[in-house]
Amino acid sequence: MEAGEAAPTLVTTDVSSLGERVDxxxxxxxxxxxxGATAGGISAELLxxxxxxxxxxxxxxxxxxxIRNESALQAWHxxxxxxxxERWSGAPLHGGFPTGLVERVExxxxxxxxxxxxxxxxxxSCPGRIGDGVRIQGETQxxxxxxxxxxLDAVPGLKQGxxxxxxxxxxxxxxxxxxxxxxxxRLEFILRRRTARHESVCGSVGSVLAxxxxxxxxxxxxxxxxxxxxxxxxVVEASEVVDLCLRWFPGEGGADLIxxxxxxxxxxxxxxxxxxxIELARQARIPEIRWPGGNFASYYHWRDGVGPQELRPxxxxxxxxxxxxxxxxxxxxxxxxxxxxxxPHITVNSGTGSSAEAADWVxxxxxxxxxxxxxxxxxxxxxxxxxxxxxxxxxxxxxxWQGGYVGSEENARRFAExxxxxxxxxxxxxxxxxxxxxxxxxxxxxALDGSVADxxxxxxxxxxxxxxxxxxxxxxxxxxxxxFDGLSEADVHGALxxxxxxxxxxxxxxxxxxxxxxxxxxxxxxxRLSITEWGPVGARRDRVRCENAGGGLWGIDFLAMLxxxxxxxxxxxxxxxxxxxxxxxxxxxxxxxxxxxVTKAMASLAGSRPVRLGVSGPTYDVVNxxxxxxxxxxxxxxxxxxxxxxxxxxxxxxxxxxHGSDDVSVAVPxxxxxxxxxxxxxxxxxxxxxxxxxxxxxxTWEPGAVxxxxxGFSLQVPARSAWWVTVKAIR
Numbered sequence: 119m120e121a122g123e124a125a126p127t128l129v130t131t132d133v134s135s136l137g138e139r140v141d142x143x144x145x146x147x148x149x150x151x152x153x154g155a156t157a158g159g160i161s162a163e164l165l166x167x168x169x170x171x172x173x174x175x176x177x178x179x180x181x182x183x184x185i186r187n188e189s190a191l192q193a194w195h196x197x198x199x200x201x202x203x204e205r206w207s208g209a210p211l212h213g214g215f216p217t218g219l220v221e222r223v224e225x226x227x228x229x230x231x232x233x234x235x236x237x238x239x240x241x242x243s244c245p246g247r248i249g250d251g252v253r254i255q256g257e258t259q260x261x262x263x264x265x266x267x268x269x270l271d272a273v274p275g276l277k278q279g280x281x282x283x284x285x286x287x288x289x290x291x292x293x294x295x296x297x298x299x300x301x302x303x304r305l306e307f308i309l310r311r312r313t314a315r316h317e318s319v320c321g322s323v324g325s326v327l328a329x330x331x332x333x334x335x336x337x338x339x340x341x342x343x344x345x346x347x348x349x350x351x352x353v354v355e356a357s358e359v360v361d362l363c364l365r366w367f368p369g370e371g372g373a374d375l376i377x378x379x380x381x382x383x384x385x386x387x388x389x390x391x392x393x394x395x396i397e398l399a400r401q402a403r404i405p406e407i408r409w410p411g412g413n414f415a416s417y418y419h420w421r422d423g424v425g426p427q428e429l430r431p432x433x434x435x436x437x438x439x440x441x442x443x444x445x446x447x448x449x450x451x452x453x454x455x456x457x458x459x460x461x462p463h464i465t466v467n468s469g470t471g472s473s474a475e476a477a478d479w480v481x482x483x484x485x486x487x488x489x490x491x492x493x494x495x496x497x498x499x500x501x502x503x504x505x506x507x508x509x510x511x512x513x514x515x516x517x518x519w520q521g522g523y524v525g526s527e528e529n530a531r532r533f534a535e536x537x538x539x540x541x542x543x544x545x546x547x548x549x550x551x552x553x554x555x556x557x558x559x560x561x562x563x564x565a566l567d568g569s570v571a572d573x574x575x576x577x578x579x580x581x582x583x584x585x586x587x588x589x590x591x592x593x594x595x596x597x598x599x600x601x602f603d604g605l606s607e608a609d610v611h612g613a614l615x616x617x618x619x620x621x622x623x624x625x626x627x628x629x630x631x632x633x634x635x636x637x638x639x640x641x642x643x644x645x646r647l648s649i650t651e652w653g654p655v656g657a658r659r660d661r662v663r664c665e666n667a668g669g670g671l672w673g674i675d676f677l678a679m680l681x682x683x684x685x686x687x688x689x690x691x692x693x694x695x696x697x698x699x700x701x702x703x704x705x706x707x708x709x710x711x712x713x714x715x716v717t718k719a720m721a722s723l724a725g726s727r728p729v730r731l732g733v734s735g736p737t738y739d740v741v742n743x744x745x746x747x748x749x750x751x752x753x754x755x756x757x758x759x760x761x762x763x764x765x766x767x768x769x770x771x772x773x774x775x776x777h778g779s780d781d782v783s784v785a786v787p788x789x790x791x792x793x794x795x796x797x798x799x800x801x802x803x804x805x806x807x808x809x810x811x812x813x814x815x816x817x818t819w820e821p822g823a824v825x826x827x828x829x830g831f832s833l834q835v836p837a838r839s840a841w842w843v844t845v846k847a848i849r
Contacts, residue, residue, distance in 0.1 A: 127735030137728035138684030145721035150412030155696035158216025162387035166230035188218035214441030220279035235274035256368035318353035356706030416469030416521035423447020468512035469522030530578035580636030598656035668805035670712030709814030
């Protein structure tokens with residue numbers, strides 16, 4: 119789609135024909151255990167690999183990404199934001215680690231940690247209480263050193279660089295589970311300078327900022343806790359790396375110390391959660407959060423994530439690489455929902471899990487304390503049921519990338535097995551989403567052989583379990599780096615943006631018609647859809663994808679489109695809450711991607727009613743669609759939607775152009791003519807523009823100007839922009 123001279127886009131407005139009220143659930147979120155969503159995300163934990171997993175589960179390439187991120191963060195802290203803007207990866211594909219890795223790989227030690235001690239092997243991996251731990255050598259005679267920093271390092275122990283959120287909190291709570299092999303000793307905790315700040319108290323490298331110690335006196339496992347507070351007059355920036363050191367001083371006999379796990383959290387954490395992330399989520403008024411995946415759900419076994427946190431196992435993250443420490447399990451997720459005012463939406467494992475496991479999870483959440491699983495929940499600290507209403511069976515079971523992927527018939531058979539026992543396990547009615555497939559909405563092709571794309575996925579669901587399906591879950595994730603050979607960037611951009619139009623005109627109506635035509639009991643309500651993951655994905659950072667500003671434009675258009683299906687779309691959530699287009703953390707900064715911001719803005723439309731529009735003007739054709747698209751003709755170069763609430767009429771316009779602009783003239787209804795139109799615009803200079811710690815808000819809504827006309831208003835819509843125009847009725 120190339121820019122050129124074009125006729126104006128003309129819009130007429132018919133407020134006598136209104137859609138159903140916009141459901142707040144369209145502006146939900148999706149929380150998966152990946153890409154720093156847990157460790158380094160919602161968790162307030164400051165340490166990487168706090169459970170000392172000897173095998174990180176990361177590939178060398180994944181480790182390199184974390185090291186490059188950290189290098190860019192340190193350059194930014196030193197005053198050079200260039201590397202951060204050029205190569206920052208805000209959601210690296212892994213699990214269980216933050217976005218940067220301060221300590222380099224050290225043989226014999228868990229990734230993320232460095233050893234203290236003057237002799238080789240003074241700290242090394244070993245079995246712990248739950249999985250792995252670290253053995254710290256007991257030394258009663260230390261090497262003689264003259265350098266003050268070297269003297270600190272001469273005592274056997276561990277260290278890791280952390281960033282303390284000093285803009286809001288100046289003390290750290292450190293907890294450790296350890297035991298001496300025999301005898302007793304002292305465990306010292308130190309915060310010290312890693313880089314010089316000569317204008318500050320304790321400004322030289324190695325200067326101790328805070329310290330505390332505990333006596334470790336028993337051979338049994340012992341939980342210890344200390345508070346380390348920075349001096350009032352010590353300047354420590356939130357982006358600055360500070361060393362947290364643990365030093366072991368054994369008693370007589372020089373016994374070794376086994377450390378099972380360590381935690382370091384800022385003192386203002388909210389029940390283990392990062393308070394800044396919690397506040398951003400509260401402000402967004404998220405109605406519903408889907409959890410724990412995503413691909414992660416297909417390997418997740420919920421019993422790993424209940425009970426005392428210090429007794430939960432660390433597992434490999436089989437879906438994404440890295441680790442799953444199970445610090446955030448069922449209780450923590452449901453508490454998160456309570457804290458931010460969201461309803462929970464839980465996806466059960468139908469890939470490598472069983473229907474019995476799924477039913478037990480439902481009973482654990484919803485059963486009374488007299489039930490078997492309800493009694494376990496009560497023993498774990500929650501006597502009253504959580505009353506989780508929304509459940510989903512499986513995630514992308516059609517994909518070869520998925521744990522336990524299956525074909526169309528087997529997916530439907532499993533759903534028919536899972537859904538009834540899940541309903542039986544809940545004393546109250548629950549809503550069950552079946553795993554659908556957007557690949558079923560495009561023609562079968564050898565190019566799609568990485569998935570089951572036989573056109574029979576939904577046919578089998580409605581054949582085998584027509585009365586068990588409440589909602590069919592879909593993922594609208596067109597890929598931005600395939601199927602576009604030989605196309606100009608303008609045509610690729612147009613094809614990705616047109617995917618929204620194809621969904622509205624062809625794919626969603628066709629699927630709803632198929633579901634309505636199934637053998638379902640007449641008294642049951644129609645099967646609805648949920649779009650539980652949306653947003654373009656792919657390796658091309660310069661094209662529309664959910665992590666960048668282009669993804670924000672796509673998201674505005676997509677969400678506006680979904681509102682026109684009314685109650686037939688039960689909910690929608692972008693990809694995702696703490697990965698993809700999301701809330702992110704890095705270098706001591708909490709920031710948000712464009713998709714998160716536009717979802718929050720669009721959520722203000724909840725409760726309004728879509729207005730029927732007439733739109734004529736320039737269009738283009740898509741002959742080479744993305745993997746989840748179809749050939750499409752007559753795609754308007756500007757997407758236009760309108761909503762009414764009381765006396766307020768809101769127009770949302772999105773340019774689908776990569777270059778050029780469109781003149782748009784809007785005729786408002788009687789009662790609004792002559793009123794002043796107030797406008798905001800969201801202009802993307804570069805589709806690939808991505809938020810980072812150096813640029814936490816790369817695109818903002820700015821006041822815009824529109825021209826009044828006798829019948830309404832007119833404006834110019836530049837390429838890569840969105841407009842939000844509000845007109846209030848004249849009394």
